[in-house]
Amino acid sequence: MAEPTQTQAKVPPAPPATLVIFGATGDLTRRLLMPSLINLTREGLLTDDFHVLGIGIEEGDDEMLRKRIADFHPEKGGEGDTGHGAAWDALSQRIHYMKGDFTDDATFEAVKAKLDEAGTKNAAFYLATASQFFGPIVEKLADHGLMAEAEDGFRRVAIEKPFGHDLVSAKALNAQILAKVAETQVYRIDHFLGKETVQNIMTARFGNMMIEGLWNANFIDSVQITAAETVGIGTRGKFYDATGALRDMVPNHLFQLLAMVAMEAPNSFDAEAIRDEKGKVLKAVRHWTAEQAAEDGVRGQFTAGTLNDADVPAYTDTPDVARDSVTETFVALKLMVDTWRWAGVPFYLRTGKVMAARDTEIVVTFRRVPFAQFASTAQERRPPANRLVVQVQPDEGLRMEISIKQPGLEVATVPVGLDFRYADRFDISKLTGYETLLYDLLIGDQTLFQRADGIEAGWAAVQPFLDVWAEGGRPEPYAPGSMGPDAADALLDRDGRAWHVGVGEAKAR
Structure with a gap:
């Protein structure tokens, strides 16, 4: 051995x-x-x-x-x-x-x-x-x-x-x-739960009072969860055309990330205590009416184009995909979690194929300061909102975006980032994310595994979107190498918000 x-x-x-x-x-x-x-x-x-x-x-x-x-x-x-x-x-x-x-x-x-x-x-x-x-x-x-x-x-x-x-x-x-x-x-x-950064969400929250003390609707403006992929469908056309982006990613991967962000502190780190709290969150996700689901859900399908200097055929030209397919390869949703802690805080979720960058991240945006009290700073130049960015993959780590004074005579603020990257401290490059899950399976620890009620609560929350889309219509087109259709940007723009530009996306621009 x-x-x-x-x-x-x-x-x-x-x-x-x-x-x-x-x-x-x-x-x-x-x-x-x-x-x-x-x-x-x-x-x-x-x-x-x-x-x-x-x-x-x-x-x-x-x-x-x-x-x-x-x-x-x-x-x-x-x-x-x-x-x-x-x-x-x-x-x-x-x-x-x-x-x-x-x-x-x-x-x-x-x-x-x-x-x-x-x-x-x-x-x-x-x-x-x-x-x-x-x-x-x-x-x-x-x-x-x-x-x-x-x-x-x-x-x-x-x-x-x-x-x-x-x-x-x-x-x-x-x-x-x-x-x-x-x-x-x-x-x-759910293999996302085997990733070190995902497991660290609970530790970062419940092990640091400076974070948990602000972790509520009084201080947080919104939460974004993105799982963007640069890969296409490959040889999975038959499976994917019967599944789509929402079924493939949202009620499992993205909802597990949402649950870890939004859960209350468990009374212990026993598996059932943690799964109880995660289940409560998923059951608290508001079930939209058909009208609300149509308004707060966006689905897209990639067209032909290029990505990283390589030609990408349209989704409907992918092997084993129906030529008239209306299966979505991108989805963006606005959700609400009806608990005391998260009342009024929107959760924006998105995932898609052949996007500008491979990027899975959680972005917690805090409320902006009420006004700029600095003597020489105009109101319109008040500091931007603080953000905590949990980078799940690649380049796993945490980033806190804060404002500091810019050097000089004028009292002006500039945003800076306080970064932690796992690769700078630990060697996790050889890990697949399944090591923890397989080990826990063998020792009998169900903490990172989904329970029946959690599975059903996730499906119940996305069922209104599935029902509305099943009634007809086509997904919005988007080009390979973009971050989805324009409608996804409009989903946030109407709320006065915008999608966070991840590191990988910034490099691709």
């Missing part, structure tokens, strides 16, 4: 377990899950009693899966980093493969036999599959006794998104799963 680094030396390793991955030959497993397991092995957080059993529909054996992972994973051999090389060499010998149909009872009997043969008491089942298999796989696992827990062993299931495609389907999926297993066994994945 690889020696633990100094940063993880005080964190105990996960208990012995077998991680059964349904969809082991897919992109998610190769691109994120296996690199994360390699990182955990390198940090000494997975012992020699940890095993991986991959299930896929392809013909193959253990060596096939190991080779596919090794060929895909750029860190194999460490590129000079012997820690990565040793970690892979140790872990790879404990990776096994079994061909199986996810709907066939024989597959689950074979999995049960494998676990019994190995004497496995602890098992976690990871569903890295298409969403239509989530419910049936959980039912099969339960029906074949694979989810039955003993006093000295656990059985858990991790489920990727999308968890439903609207409120009705999300409720149905929760009911299907919870009819077979306990909520304490279900780990609904």
